[in-house]
Amino acid sequence: MEIRLSDFKIKQIGVIKQVLDNHIAAKLFEYGILPGVQFSILNKAPFKGPIFIQIDNNRIALRRSEAAFIMVE
Amino acid sequence: MKPNESLKIALVGNPNLGKTTLFNKLCGLNQRTGNYPGVTVDKKKGYLKADGKKIEIVDLPGINGLYPNSKDEELVVKYLLNSEAEDYPDKIVLIVSALNLKRNLFLYEQIRDLNIPLILAVNMVDLAARRGIFVDIDALRKAVDIPIVKISAKKGTGFAELITLFEEEIVVKPRKTTYIQEDQEAILDTYSQLTNEASKYKAFLAITEPNLTDDQAEKDQFILENEVNVREWKTNASILRYKHIKTYFDTVQSIDKTKNNP
Numbered sequence: 001m002e003i004r005l006s007d008f009k010i011k012q013i014g015v016i017k018q019v020l021d022n023h024i025a026a027k028l029f030e031y032g033i034l035p036g037v038q039f040s041i042l043n044k045a046p047f048k049g050p051i052f053i054q055i056d057n058n059r060i061a062l063r064r065s066e067a068a069f070i071m072v073e
Numbered sequence: 074m075k076p077n078e079s080l081k082i083a084l085v086g087n088p089n090l091g092k093t094t095l096f097n098k099l100c101g102l103n104q105r106t107g108n109y110p111g112v113t114v115d116k117k118k119g120y121l122k123a124d125g126k127k128i129e130i131v132d133l134p135g136i137n138g139l140y141p142n143s144k145d146e147e148l149v150v151k152y153l154l155n156s157e158a159e160d161y162p163d164k165i166v167l168i169v170s171a172l173n174l175k176r177n178l179f180l181y182e183q184i185r186d187l188n189i190p191l192i193l194a195v196n197m198v199d200l201a202a203r204r205g206i207f208v209d210i211d212a213l214r215k216a217v218d219i220p221i222v223k224i225s226a227k228k229g230t231g232f233a234e235l236i237t238l239f240e241e242e243i244v245v246k247p248r249k250t251t252y253i254q255e256d257q258e259a260i261l262d263t264y265s266q267l268t269n270e271a272s273k274y275k276a277f278l279a280i281t282e283p284n285l286t287d288d289q290a291e292k293d294q295f296i297l298e299n300e301v302n303v304r305e306w307k308t309n310a311s312i313l314r315y316k317h318i319k320t321y322f323d324t325v326q327s328i329d330k331t332k333n334n335p
Contacts, residue, residue: 021304029311030138032176056175057206 005039005062005070006051013040018071025069031060033070079120079127081160082239085149085184086168087177088135091196091226095168096132098229099236110135114145116152123236131162137176139183140282140307147284153187154275154285164190164243166235168226171201171208174326175318181217182251182314186274190243193221194235205329216321219245251317252310253277260299267295281307 008014016037019025032055033039042052042059050061062070084092088110097104100119105112117132133152134145141147155161167184169177184191198208214221220238224231250273253261265276268288278285280296281303296303 019308021308025304026140026307026311027137027142029308029315030140030179032179032315034312034315057172058176 003072004068005053005072006064006067008041008072010041010044013038014072015039016070017073020069020071022069024066028066028070032056032058033060039072079129080164080239081129081131081162083131083133083152083162083165084168085133085153085165085180086135087137087170087173087180090135090168090170090173090177092135092168093132095166095194095196095224095226096130098226099130099232104132111145116148121236123239126240128236128239131160136180138180138311139278141284151285153184153189154278156189162189164192164239166192166194168194168196170196171198171206171326172204174206174208175315175322178318178322179311179314182318183274185217185219185245186248186250186252186272188245188247188272188274190245191219192235192238192243193217193219194224194231195221196224196226198223199225205331207327207329209325209327212321212324216325218248219243247271247273250274252313253306254309254313257301257306260301263299264295277306277310281310 016033016035016039018035019028019033037055039053039055042054044051048064050063051067052059052061084096086092093104093106093113096119097106099121102119104117113132113134119130119132121128121130133149136146136149139150141150165184167181169181181193195208195210201208210221210223220243222231222235222238224235250258261273261277264280265273268276268279270276280292280301283289
């Protein structure tokens, strides 16, 4: 099944499977959002607001539209 | 550097890790700092006196990588790439934070390939240790081939060593590429010869980032002729760089899980 990062719930932990080809992919990679990396969801802001994730010691906030490009498991 | 001019040192690094704090301490100035990214938005100059010589320090906004995403990032990237410019630095101090080392080393890997004389200053080592993140400076020194200093921008430790390095000659030689797949390297070689670009990575950036150079028409022609997938090059470069960092990263950093980090 195809699960996107934006489908995950708060406190869930997962691994990034793939980042879909898109205009911000290079930017996401720069921030360390790469296939095979473990992450956890710290918080999701209400009303389709940003998603806060943690990778290693990095906290990153993503727009829902950006998080939809990230396939996870 | 022209003979009568002072040495120029530029401070580069990711956002929010103490570049301006270091700048203020070095130059005795009081530029605005804050514990959130994006405080510095413009180039700022300051002067430092060491052994009677004047050294010019340039403070820059933080960048995440050499692909600019905003105006202030663009300013830094253009400044770093334009080696002909009059205010081009003689040396770069790349500041990395022990708290966020992997991501900071990604920027190091990119800037390293520009072959500019480079010093790595590792900040916040003590703070990271308190949070259970241990960075082995000696292991890091083995992993990178440039001078490293451990500093604390806030407390002001490690400055003497850093300032001696300002005046030392640092040679950064071109190294093996880590950011392009082997079968595509020949295309890059052709382009760097074509444009007379000594740094292969600069040629790479010129191909993959449209706004950095002016000869867009020729570039498009080249990209078309050689069937370069620019987006693929760009994303692969990041993946390959992180892979390269992984080969040495475990020797550099260890984490104590019992301490609540970050």
